[in-house]
Amino acid sequence: MAKNTDSVRAAGGEAEAELATGISAEDYRAALRRHPAGVTIVTLDSEAGPVGFTATSFASVSLNPPLVSFNIAHSSSSIGALHSADSLVIHLLGEHQQHLAQRFARSADQRFADRSLWARLDTGEPVLHGTPSWLRVTVDQLIPVGDHTLVIGLVTRVHAEDDDESAAAPLLYHEGRYYRPTPLDN
Numbered sequence: 001m002a003k004n005t006d007s008v009r010a011a012g013g014e015a016e017a018e019l020a021t022g023i024s025a026e027d028y029r030a031a032l033r034r035h036p037a038g039v040t041i042v043t044l045d046s047e048a049g050p051v052g053f054t055a056t057s058f059a060s061v062s063l064n065p066p067l068v069s070f071n072i073a074h075s076s077s078s079i080g081a082l083h084s085a086d087s088l089v090i091h092l093l094g095e096h097q098q099h100l101a102q103r104f105a106r107s108a109d110q111r112f113a114d115r116s117l118w119a120r121l122d123t124g125e126p127v128l129h130g131t132p133s134w135l136r137v138t139v140d141q142l143i144p145v146g147d148h149t150l151v152i153g154l155v156t157r158v159h160a161e162d163d164d165e166s167a168a169a170p171l172l173y174h175e176g177r178y179y180r181p182t183p184l185d186n
């Protein structure tokens with residue numbers, strides 16, 4: 001994910017790449033891989049059709065006003081559409097949605113190919129069926145930070161499924177694998 005392109009080029013390969021502060025890209029990635037994260041999918045509408053990608057960089061930022069954030073890589077095929085979007089949907093995935101997390105991190109042209117997986121809100125954004133919780137946000141700020149852009153979204157709609165799947169465990173990502181949480185005590 002985080003990548004200093006110049007240093008990568010200078011070192012001739014990612015494994016030996018040294019980042020701006022002298023740490024290695026390998027050490028940086030290894031440390032961050034140990035930090036678990038909830039998995040989200042960000043979707044939005046664009047002139048060319050629906051756009052979306054898997055993201056673990058989601059965070060809540062502010063209660064009042066209700067603001068959330070995520071990061072998008074400048075190399076992402078979704079970056080142009082995101083810059084043009086006024087609003088988007090952030091899906092907080094359940095453990096039953098691992099297949100969607102994988103789908104939305106692979107070939108961009110296949111992500112919305114299965115029409116049975118999604119619909120559109122009355123405001124136009126694509127929404128993925130069976131998602132325990134999703135947030136509709138309007139784009140409040142786009143802040144370039146290193147090789148990513150930090151997106152700040154103002155939450156305008158909160159959806160919680162009220163069927164059994166609403167109680168589903170969240171989908172987690174850790175050390176390159178998907179997990180469900182296990183409580184330490186009862």
Ligand SMILES: Cc1cc2nc3c(=O)[nH]c(=O)nc-3n(C[C@H](O)[C@H](O)[C@H](O)COP(=O)(O)O)c2cc1C
Pocket residue numbers: 039053054055056057058070071072073075076077078101104105106107108173
């Ligand atoms: C678990 C996981 C988390 C990810 N989190 C982010 C993220 O927070 N921001 C981001 O820009 N890309 C993230 N990605 C990568 C995107 O989902 C996507 O694979 C990448 O942008 C390449 O898409 P593209 O081929 O459309 O450019 C993540 C991928 C995975 C598998």
